[in-house]
Amino acid sequence: MNSMNKLVEELKGRFTLLEVLLPDQQQLIVDIDQMHLHALLSHLKATGFRQLSLLTAVDWIEENTFQLVYIVFNWDTGIHVLVRTKLPRDKAVFRTITGIYPGAQYYERDVHEFFGVAFEGNVMSFKPLFLELWDELPPMRKDFDPEAYSREKFPERPYVPQFVPKVEVVE
Amino acid sequence: MTTNSKDMRKTWEKIADYFRAHSIWMKWYCTGCGAIEMPPTMTSRFDMEQLGMGPMATPRQADVLLITGYLSAKTLRRVIYSYEQMQDPKYVVGFGSCTLNGGIYFDSYATMTRLDHYLPVDLYIAGCMPRPEAIMNAFDTLIKMIEKGEAKGWRHYQENHDWYRKNQLHSLKEVYVKDEFHE
Numbered sequence A: 001m002n003s004m005n006k007l008v009e010e011l012k013g014r015f016t017l018l019e020v021l022l023p024d025q026q027q028l029i030v031d032i033d034q035m036h037l038h039a040l041l042s043h044l045k046a047t048g049f050r051q052l053s054l055l056t057a058v059d060w061i062e063e064n065t066f067q068l069v070y071i072v073f074n075w076d077t078g079i080h081v082l083v084r085t086k087l088p089r090d091k092a093v094f095r096t097i098t099g100i101y102p103g104a105q106y107y108e109r110d111v112h113e114f115f116g117v118a119f120e121g122n123v124m125s126f127k128p129l130f131l132e133l134w135d136e137l138p139p140m141r142k143d144f145d146p147e148a149y150s151r152e153k154f155p156e157r158p159y160v161p162q163f164v165p166k167v168e169v170v171e
Numbered sequence B: 001m002t003t004n005s006k007d008m009r010k011t012w013e014k015i016a017d018y019f020r021a022h023s024i025w026m027k028w029y030c031t032g033c034g035a036i037e038m039p040p041t042m043t044s045r046f047d048m049e050q051l052g053m054g055p056m057a058t059p060r061q062a063d064v065l066l067i068t069g070y071l072s073a074k075t076l077r078r079v080i081y082s083y084e085q086m087q088d089p090k091y092v093v094g095f096g097s098c099t100l101n102g103g104i105y106f107d108s109y110a111t112m113t114r115l116d117h118y119l120p121v122d123l124y125i126a127g128c129m130p131r132p133e134a135i136m137n138a139f140d141t142l143i144k145m146i147e148k149g150e151a152k153g154w155r156h157y158q159e160n161h162d163w164y165r166k167n168q169l170h171s172l173k174e175v176y177v178k179d180e181f182h183e
C-alpha cells in the first residue's frame, strides 16, 4: 500500500489527472487527456512499469466517445496501472505508443480492426489481424449489429419443432 | 445426407466398405470447446481403438474429419482446405450444437451457423458438449453407416460441388487462405 500511495502522490504531482481511482490494493486507474498520455506512459515505463499488459477500447456510444485503456504492470511491486483516455467517436484517430512499448504493435492492430481507431505513426496497425476479408463496420462497435450480419452471411437451419408437446392451459 | 433405401453398390464396393468401416483413421479439427472431450475418448478411459479407430495427424491419410465445435469464418477456410486434401472416401462428423445450428454462438458475426451448408456432414452429434459416451455411440453409428454404404457425403460433395462452393463463397467471399505468416 505504501508504494501505491507514493505512486499516486508522484503521478498527481507530475501530471494533470482527470480522475484517480483505486479499485483494489494493487490497482490504480488514472484518467488523462489525450495530450498527456504519452508523457505519462513514458514516465511509467521509466519508473518500473515495463510491461504493457493490454491495450483495448470501450465504445461509449451515447457519449459519442471511444475510451482507450492501457494497462501497464510493474513486476517489482505488483501494481497495475490502468491509463485511460477518451477520443471523439467520429474522429477516432490517436497516436501510436509503439515508440514507448513496441509490443503495442499487435494491440493497435487489434483495436483498429475491432473498433476502427486509427493509430498514426504505426503503418502496420492498418493491416487486418484476426478477421479475414472483413467489409463491414468494425464488429466491436456498438452500432454494428452482429445478429443481422450473421443472418445475412451465415444462413440458419430452419427450425421445425417436432417434439414440442401441446400443452393445454387449465385455468 | 439423404440415404437411398436401395443399395446400389457393386460387390467390390461392399467388400471395400466392410474393410473401410473397420479401419478408420480420424483427423479431428479442434475448432471449439468440444475438443476437450477427445482425450478421454481416445485414451484408456473410453479407448476408441476398441472400435478400430485411430487418430491421424494429417488430412491426406485420414478417413474421418471430426469438426469439434464452432467454426469461425477463418477456420472454415482451413477446414475446407483440409477436407479437400483428404482422399475419397471421406466422412465428416459434426460435433456439438455449434456445428448443427450455431449453438450459443448463433448470432455471432464470426461463426458459421450450420456446417452442412459448406461441407457434406454424414453424422451430427448433438449436445453442448457431447460426452465421450455420445462420441463412442456416434462412431459406432458411423461404422454401421459406412458398412451399409449410407455415409455418402463425399459423393454428394462431388455431385453438388457447385452448390457447396456457392455457399462457401457467399459466407467467406474467398476460400483461398492468405496467411500473413506464410507470405
Ligand code: SF4
Binding pocket: B032, B033, B034, B068, B069, B070, B095, B096, B097, B098, B099, B103, B104, B127, B128, B129, B130
Ligand atoms: S456446442 Fe457447446 S461445447 Fe461445442 S463448441 Fe459449441 S459452445 Fe462449445
